[in-house]
Amino acid sequence: MKLLIIGANGQLGQDCLQTLTPQHTVLCCDVQEVDITDAPQVAGLFATHQPEAVINCAAYTAVDACETDQQRCMEVNAHGPQLLAEQCDKYNSRIIQISTDYVYDGKTSGTATIPRRRRDYAPFNVWKKQTQRR
Numbered sequence: 473m474k475l476l477i478i479g480a481n482g483q484l485g486q487d488c489l490q491t492l493t494p495q496h497t498v499l500c501c502d503v504q505e506v507d508i509t510d511a512p513q514v515a516g517l518f519a520t521h522q523p524e525a526v527i528n529c530a531a532y533t534a535v536d537a538c539e540t541d542q543q544r545c546m547e548v549n550a551h552g553p554q555l556l557a558e559q560c561d562k563y564n565s566r567i568i569q570i571s572t573d574y575v576y577d578g579k580t581s582g583t584a585t586i587p588r589r590r591r592d593y594a595p596f597n598v599w600k601k602q603t604q605r606r
């Protein structure tokens with residue numbers, strides 16, 4: 473499968489790269505090549521590579537900084553993934569968005585699905601609220 477790892481220079485991106493490279497054709501990019509908050513850049517990335525699946529490992533992970541830089545947090549952790557999802561829809565690609573226990577409380581057994589009701593999660597900081605917004 474032709475995979476595209478976004479945020480490939482980060483911790484998670486590097487782990488995905490090492491794990492998936494033996495079995496798949498893996499393409500990588502990070503913010504130096506494509507900023508996921510930049511719609512034309514994201515569109516160009518998909519037009520060029522047309523991946524079958526995308527793993528989004530890009531994130532604004534400075535949780536404390538999100539409290540003071542809320543706009544950028546929203547752009548990177550919510551708007552960027554939305555742009556990726558829209559392009560995946562356009563090219564009929566799968567998208568994998570990875571989260572942490574900052575979003576899910578770990579109380580659900582098995583595979584967690586996207587929380588649809590407010591009572592299913594309890595945001596306690598800006599980072600978590602932004603990841604839940606879309």
Ligand SMILES: NC(=O)c1ccc[n+]([C@@H]2O[C@H](COP(=O)([O-])OP(=O)(O)OC[C@H]3O[C@@H](n4cnc5c(N)ncnc54)[C@H](OP(=O)(O)O)[C@@H]3O)[C@@H](O)[C@H]2O)c1
Pocket residue numbers: 478479480481482483484485502503506507508509528529530531532533534535548552569570571572574
């Ligand atoms: N580690 C944590 O504390 C933490 C906290 C919250 C969520 N997560 C989740 O874990 C995953 C990533 O974690 P990680 O530990 O691998 O984080 P990481 O090491 O900080 O990697 C994130 C990568 O995303 C890149 N990036 C940031 N903004 C971008 C943009 N606008 N466009 C494209 N790339 C961008 C970063 O580049 P630069 O380094 O150059 O900015 C970095 O290479 C995400 O799914 C995230 O939701 C992790």
